[in-house]
Amino acid sequence: MNVNNSKITAGIHLPQAGPAASSEAITKVAELAEQLGFQDVWVSDHLIIPSDAKYPPSAYIYEPLAVMAWVAAKTSSIKIGTTVLVLPMRNPIVVAKSLASIDLLSGGRVILGTAAGWLKAEFDALGIPFNERGQRTDEALEILQCLWNDDNINASFPIHQLELVNMRAKPQPVNNIPIWIGGHANVALRRACKVGDGWHGAFLPIDETENLVKKLLELAPKDDFVFSMRTSWDPLEDDENQIASEIKEYVRVGITHFVPEPRQRNVEDYMNSVRILKDILNESGVDFV
Secondary structure, three states: OOHHHOOOEEEEEOOOEOOOOOHHHHHHHHHHHHHHOOOEEEEOOOOOOOOOOOOOOOOOEOOHHHHHHHHHHHOOOOEEEEOOEEHHHOOHHHHHHHHHHHHHHHOOOEEEEEEOOOOHHHHHHHOOOHHHHHHHHHHHHHHHHHHHHOOOEEEEEOOOOEEEEEEOOOOOOOOOOOEEEEOOOHHHHHHHHHHOOEEEEEOOOHHHHHHHHHHHHHOOOOOOOEEEEEEOOOOOOOOHHHHHHHHHHHHHHOOOEEEEOOOOOOHHHHHHHHHHHHHHHHHOOOOOO
């Protein structure tokens, strides 16, 4: 697999959290991203957050699957992804049904970015054992694939205590929903290459990214595997030349997709940041639709 010859694409994170978040802001940025030719738009996932948490920066976060459905109705072609859905916090049957429904209603535009999660207090509040999150993630991915591809299902999933006997779970997605696995630990990299269509890293320096891409390539991912990186680039606050330099360095070490997340606190500034990011990305060799 030659990463360096891969097409380089980009999405944009939507204003789904914090002071900029609103139905109007989400709609405007999603529509703008589609008009500008971004490949996809993205939403994050937290359900409940400790009051003294240092991250995420805001506890005001719209539920991601609800936002995906909203964006699907407001756009026509741009893909819609999660960065990342914490799968072990959720009932996988509900997730499978919700994502399949959004995928069908949107004409096959869903990308599932998912990971095992890291915020123990969130798991505790939901009554889910934090030390089981890896096992629950792996089994939940099996359940999703089963429900999306099979019919009259007969299968056992012991970690989730599910015994499915002659069960059906229509509708199913338009095509296979791409699964991008998040996380930086070796277990996450192995999971990405075993079951994923891509790896979705977040906020990593170039040298660490290069090391992880090398590890992923050694694990022999499937053809057309996506190497994605979420970043905090915001050209209204950051040096544009520095952003351009980092794009080229990320591409050099094997990244094939970017998801910048502007830090602006009102919709007009957020949109201006998106417009400038499009120009910087485009001038740095990123392809747009």
